[in-house]
Amino acid sequence: MPDLAHQRPDERHSGMLTVRAVKAYYDAALGSRGARLLDDYSDKPGHKGVSGEQYGFDRKLVADMMKAGFQVAIHAIGDAGNRETLDFIETVIKEKPEVRLNRNRIEHAQVVHPDDFRDSGSWM
Secondary structure: OOOHHHOOOOOOOOOOOOOOEEEEEOEOOOOOOOOOOOOOEOOEOOOOOOEHHHHOOOHHHHHHHHHOOOEEEEEOOOHHHHHHHHHHHHHHHHHOHHHHHHOOEEEOOOOOOHHHHOOOOOOO
């Protein structure tokens, strides 16, 4: 497989397959207690889920893909997972403002803290 992080999406439309988007996983599912939460799971004190590097999220690789022009869909379910993902996207946009045009997104958001619904006009 080619190293897509060092290429741009194929915009020539010359083939049968065009890769413009990639998916990354920041946290896991709620049911398995894997979604990253701000507070402990009510039925498992001391546990807040898994996320980021401990779940296999490679910040550098995902940022490189975004900067190369790929649309990145990041799986984030928990309120901490969603907050950390929003912060990550905002950081990448600050490094390279045109990343906001990629149509990056969070997928499967199920728990979002009310404070994270603030105006995020800097990239949305």
